[in-house]
Amino acid sequence: RSRKGMRRSHDVLTPVNVVYCSCGAPTRSHAVCPTCGKYKERQVIHTATSHA
Numbered sequence: 545r546s547r548k549g550m551r552r553s554h555d556v557l558t559p560v561n562v563v564y565c566s567c568g569a570p571t572r573s574h575a576v577c578p579t580c581g582k583y584k585e586r587q588v589i590h591t592a593t594s595h596a
Contacts, residue, residue, distance in 0.1 A: 560572055567579055
């Protein structure tokens with residue numbers, strides 16, 4: 545049983561890292577903000593709210 549636990553020790557899921565975009569929306573780290581469409585302060589995806 546101990547060996548089985550050691551083999552599966554790295555299989556546990558890690559929580560998703562949440563960061564806050566400059567628009568204030570919570571997003572995943574290293575991902576485009578779904579609200580404003582920015583990634584690292586650059587406009588990547590044009591959304592309806594990004595033109596305002």
